[in-house]
Amino acid sequence: MGEIHDENIPFVGIDEFKEEIAETHENIVSYNENIEKIDAIQKKLLNGIGWYQEARKNLSNDLENVTNHNKAIEKVVKKKIKARYSQNVSAEMEGKTKQEKLSILTAFLIDCVAKNKNLKNHFKDKSKRKLVNSIKITGVKLSEEDIEHMVDN
Numbered sequence: 001m002g003e004i005h006d007e008n009i010p011f012v013g014i015d016e017f018k019e020e021i022a023e024t025h026e027n028i029v030s031y032n033e034n035i036e037k038i039d040a041i042q043k044k045l046l047n048g049i050g051w052y053q054e055a056r057k058n059l060s061n062d063l064e065n066v067t068n069h070n071k072a073i074e075k076v077v078k079k080k081i082k083a084r085y086s087q088n089v090s091a092e093m094e095g096k097t098k099q100e101k102l103s104i105l106t107a108f109l110i111d112c113v114a115k116n117k118n119l120k121n122h123f124k125d126k127s128k129r130k131l132v133n134s135i136k137i138t139g140v141k142l143s144e145e146d147i148e149h150m151v152d153n
Helices: 014-047 053-086 095-137 144-152
Strands: none
Touching (some): 014 053, 014 095, 053 095, 095 144
């Protein structure tokens, strides 16, 4: 008979698991707070037509920074949740508790990501609408549908 190779996946105690869950939850809360910041910046960008180019550029940079930070948080949280699903638990921790906590975190993350995507799509649609209206104001002799088609491409 051959040797039995067991992977060296360490067991996690209940206290360590709870700390990881709390840390991951804090990351998701931070992600959600950043969504509110993104929304505020997007509103400023949409309403700030009379601003100087530099102010718009600064807001765009702020928006990009917060968005990139959220992408990094999302990546870390997904990795941690995935790792915890595959990790063995110690005898003192029941698998049911682990599954329950991870399911709650996963649902929270999914809700936040969906909220972020909806916000992004809403901003894109409003920006497109403002651009189409601006083009119409200039007196271009195209229909609104033609302008929208040009903006999309």
